[in-house]
Amino acid sequence: MSAIRIDEVLEKLQGLPALSSILEELLESFEEENISIPRLVEKIGKDQGLSSKVLRVANSSFYGFSSKIGSIRQAVVVLGFDSVRSIAVASGIIGTLSGLDSRAFWEHGSGTGSCARAIANRVGLNQEVAFAAGLLHDIGKLVLEMHFTREFGRALEYARREDCEMIQAEREVLGVDHCLVGHAIAARWKFPWTMQVAIRDHHHPDGEALTDVVHVANALCHALAIGNSGYDFVPEISHAAWQRLGLDFAWLKDCFAEVSKRRFPVSSGKE
Secondary structure, X not given: OOOOOHHHHHHHHOOOOOXXXXXXXXXXXXXXXXXXXXXXXHHHHHOHHHHHHHHHHHOOOOOOOOOOOOOHHHHHHHHOXXXXXXXXXXHHHHHHOOOOOOHHHHHHHHHHHHHHHHHHHHHOOOHHHHHHHHHOOOHHHHXXXXXOHHHHHHHHHHHHHHOOOHHHHHHHHOOOOHHHHHHHHHHHOOOOHHHHHHHHHOOOOOOXXXXXXXXXXXXXXXXXXXXOOOOOOOOOOOHHHHHHHOOOHHHHHHHHHHHHHOOOOOOXXXX
């Protein structure tokens, strides 16, 4: 059974579509302290495809407003710029990868993002950065499944047969794993550095706060059975990450109830 070489994966990544200029700017703005919010709002509003996706989410049951939000400017007034930015980034990237259509995959990402947002709120981190990192944490799986379908299928079968984590199965069968591939995608698309690290290390957190958040959120999402990122194994939560975040089981019950009730709406990216 031949392994996949990392240079083969990197070659396939060259064929990924480039992100639009507004998505690149929005991603960069996560790490900027002095950003021109009016300018970015105007740019989102002028991108008809992106603005329609944002407004569809803003008017969904996820936010539960009784009156309709009719413009990006109004969405910013009602939801705040940080929320509108995270909606735009999430919707735009899902749309960019619309050829990789897996609703269950995006539902798992959505659930992980919602868990990450709840944890970030609890520990005082940026909730929208946490949401975006949670949504996209498994992005490497999409590319592996698309470009190495048979090999990825064998890894999936191995994970089911051995009842192990998917990352272990990928390493055994493929020789690479979705975390490394996801990190390569995130680097190519110039995601914020902390988000790149969270995607790379979310199965083995080593102290980065956002990585700890995504690691715990991913496990909680599997426990809640939200979506399906390819298998039903519930990964073990790192005790060190749990301790670093200062979480407790009393809070966990409230988190489960909130995330089960309200999850970010997803689609395949197709209009």
